[in-house]
Amino acid sequence: MKYQLVVIALVAASLVGCQANPVSGRQQLVLVSEDQAQASSAQAYTQTLSEAQKKGNLSTDAGLNNRVRRITDRLIAEAKLMYPPSRDWQWSVAVIDEPTLNAWCMPGGKMAIYTGIIQKLKLSDDEIGQIMGHEIAHALLGHGRERMSRAIAMQGGMQLGSILAGRDLSILAPVADIALTLPNSRENESEADRYGLELAARAGFDPRAAVRLWEKMSAASGDGPPQFLSTHPAPGNRIQALNALMPQMMPIYEKAR
Structure with a gap:
C-alpha cells in the first residue's frame, strides 16, 4: 500500500507539472519556471567562463571567434522566428580552448563550443x-527545464518513498536513472536533431553536413557505450534518422540559400 501511495503521489506531481512544448507540441514535465531556468543557467555560464578565463582557456583567436559568432548569429535570427520568446533572451557564445569534443546551449541562449571539436574534426561552417x-x-525545446524538473521529481520521489516505506530508498537512484532519465534524454537528443536540422537549414546551412558530422563523431569516439546506457542515440541510428529527414529539409535549405 505504501508503494502504491508513492506511485500515486509521483503521478499526481507529473500531471500537475505537464504542459505542451510550444515548438514540438510534446507534453513535458515542467516544475521549473523559465525565469528560474535562465537565472540558474546565467549563473552557471558566468562561473564556467570565469574558470576558463583563469585557466587561460578562453580562445583569443579573433578569426575563430568571429567565425563562430557569424555562424551563431544566423542561427539566432532563425531561432527567434521558431520560438518568438527567445527574442528577449540575452544570447551569448564563447569559444573555449579545450580538447573536448563538445558544445552546448543553456536555457536563455548561453552557448559555448570547444576548440577540440572544431580542430580535431576539421569542421566546415555547415x-x-x-x-x-x-x-x-x-x-x-525547453530540454534544460525538463531535465531540472525530472531531477526535482526524482529527488522528491525518493524522499517521499523513503518516508512512506520507512527505509532509505536512495539506493534505487541508479536504477531510476537508467529507467527514467536516460530514455527521456535520448528522446530529447532525437528531438533536438530534428528541430536543430530544420533551424540550421533555415539559416542556410546544408542539412547533409549533419550526416557528415555524426560520421566524424562516430569515427572519433569509436563504438561508445551501448545505446541502452547512453544519453545519445547510437551513431548509426542517428545517421539513419537524419537521412530520413533529408527530403523534408533540403527544400528548406535550397530556399534559404
Whole structure:
C-alpha cells in the first residue's frame, strides 16, 4: 500500500507539472519556471567562463571567434522566428580552448563550443552550423527545464518513498536513472536533431553536413557505450534518422540559400 501511495503521489506531481512544448507540441514535465531556468543557467555560464578565463582557456583567436559568432548569429535570427520568446533572451557564445569534443546551449541562449571539436574534426561552417543548431534546439525545446524538473521529481520521489516505506530508498537512484532519465534524454537528443536540422537549414546551412558530422563523431569516439546506457542515440541510428529527414529539409535549405 505504501508503494502504491508513492506511485500515486509521483503521478499526481507529473500531471500537475505537464504542459505542451510550444515548438514540438510534446507534453513535458515542467516544475521549473523559465525565469528560474535562465537565472540558474546565467549563473552557471558566468562561473564556467570565469574558470576558463583563469585557466587561460578562453580562445583569443579573433578569426575563430568571429567565425563562430557569424555562424551563431544566423542561427539566432532563425531561432527567434521558431520560438518568438527567445527574442528577449540575452544570447551569448564563447569559444573555449579545450580538447573536448563538445558544445552546448543553456536555457536563455548561453552557448559555448570547444576548440577540440572544431580542430580535431576539421569542421566546415555547415558542420558547425549543424552542431550549434542542435544545441540551440535543446534550449528552444525547453530540454534544460525538463531535465531540472525530472531531477526535482526524482529527488522528491525518493524522499517521499523513503518516508512512506520507512527505509532509505536512495539506493534505487541508479536504477531510476537508467529507467527514467536516460530514455527521456535520448528522446530529447532525437528531438533536438530534428528541430536543430530544420533551424540550421533555415539559416542556410546544408542539412547533409549533419550526416557528415555524426560520421566524424562516430569515427572519433569509436563504438561508445551501448545505446541502452547512453544519453545519445547510437551513431548509426542517428545517421539513419537524419537521412530520413533529408527530403523534408533540403527544400528548406535550397530556399534559404
